[in-house]
Amino acid sequence: MSTTLTHSWFMTMRHLRNLARQPWWIAITLVQPVIWLLLFGAVFKATADIPGFAADSYVDFLTPGIVVMTAAFAGGWAGMGVIEDLNRGVIDRFLVSPVRRPALITGRLVQLGIVSLIQSLIVIGLGLLIGARFPGGVVGLAVLVGCSALLGGSLGALSNGMALLARKEETVIAASNFVLLPLTFLSSAFMQRDLVPGWIQSVARYNPVEWTVQAGREALTVSPDWGLVLSRASLLAVLCAACTWLATRAFRSYQRSI
Amino acid sequence: MMPTGAAIEARDLTKTYGKEVRALDGLGFTVEAGTVFGLLGPNGAGKSTTVKILTTLSRPDSGQASVAGVDVLASPDRVRWAIGLVAQRSGVDLEGTGRENLTLQGQVYGLRGTELRTRVGELLERFGLAEAADRVARGYSGGMQRRLDIAMGLIHRPRVLFLDEPTTGLDPEVRADMWAEIAHLSGNEGLTILLTTHYLEEADRLAGRLAIVDRGRVVAEGSPNELKGELRGDAIQVELGDPQADGQASAALDRVPGVWEVTVEGRSLRARTENGSAAVPAVLQALEAGGIRVASVTIARPSLDDVYLRHTGRSLTRTEEHL
CATH class of the missing domain: 3.40.50.300 (P-loop containing nucleotide triphosphate hydrolases)
Incomplete structure (x- = not known):
């Protein structure tokens, strides 16, 4: 176990270092959620005027949604890095070494989590700047960011696993495109739950994006229902662990196919 | 096992x-x-x-x-x-430097600290990469x-x-x-x-x-x-004027004594013989008599390609060219 942790850290360092060498990638990654926040905030501003909309301003409501969405998208696209490593033979080199298989996945997920954390802080900071208020304070924000990281980790692990099975950039792109937007809109990221059609409410119950949004928003209220927060956070933790396990198993399928 | x-x-x-x-x-x-x-x-x-x-x-x-x-x-x-x-x-990993690549590889095998640094430095030196060690491998x-x-x-x-x-x-x-x-x-x-x-x-x-x-x-x-050494004698290689498909060329050489293992691939004919230079006139004569134009003739000691040809029926050099 401790070897797996050490190996994960070595891999995390590798991924972080490689990221740090791509200034354009960093710029785009950091600016994108800002654009989402400003854009969605402007387009859906009138939402706050809908009768029955509980939040005082739409920015209060939207900011946690954008944090979650950002984490989900970063996770969904994570498989692209695996494809690159596969094409360059880097994965094969590690697979014939004594490196622990889970570390090849968790190293990527930890890097993803660190990037997500930075993105979240930027979105939250900007939200505060344009007038969003979070009564739940620092604890609430920590829950939001933590749950988002678990969501990003789950989708990231799935994306990595799929990349190992499909081994094609096109497949990862198609699958991410196919899944990410619907997953985001089949949740209350942008719209209060009791204001969307009943079927979406039903579907959302099984949507991990919705679990994350629920946990985050609840933790940010004046007096959170911690039972609800805990139940959603636990679901996300279990999901993340299961997806990581699946992604690690995908190495076997990959090795069987070559 | x-x-x-x-x-x-x-x-x-x-x-x-x-x-x-x-x-x-x-x-x-x-x-x-x-x-x-x-x-x-x-x-x-x-x-x-x-x-x-x-x-x-x-x-x-x-x-x-x-x-x-x-x-x-x-x-x-x-x-x-x-x-x-x-x-x-x-x-x-093209995004990493030579030193980073080696260091990570060493870490995976459990090397740490001074031992790792020494080993990495040693290998960079030995493979002429010391100067480029801290440049990204993409370059x-x-x-x-x-x-x-x-x-x-x-x-x-x-x-x-x-x-x-x-x-x-x-x-x-x-x-x-x-x-x-x-x-x-x-x-x-x-x-x-x-x-x-x-x-x-x-x-x-x-x-x-x-x-x-x-x-x-x-x-x-x-x-x-x-x-x-398993191959007796010399290899004769004849570049023909035209590609041969119908086995005419090998049939022509079948009648030449002291020449064996005749194979034709496209315009290239190969055969083996005890003494290359002595066999060339007879080979050329036989081909001419069969109405086959010859572009060039080479005689060589057996090469690994001849070994390959003998065991697989194809020439490795030719196989590669066709890929």
């Missing part, structure tokens, strides 16, 4: 991809410790598949293999500590990336090193440097090297013993000289 004194032992390996492609069809060979063993054959003959299986990356459908005395199928984890791999398509030349690959394969002082097509895609000059490097490696520390290649000259120069691989099987095995 029973462990033996051999560094590598492969027996009856078979592997099929999908339903159609039979990559290995009962391949087997033995490599003595401390030697350089070559697997020679064209692309698709099964060389890389063999390396993937022996390095624990892939598994055969059937058969047995052991590396450094450890059963590859039963204990892949133990095999991984004993081997180094320089894969055909490299494994260098390295093909030869530098290849040397970094070899350095990474050696970081944990493996007992068996696999070199899968180590000079494919390199410039001829760089290839010669790489040959010197590999020849140098083989003399060291009792290292066993398995080399795969489709370059005859490479196999001839580097391998103490080699196996000629064709369609997933070993068709001949021995030292380069033994293999060439």
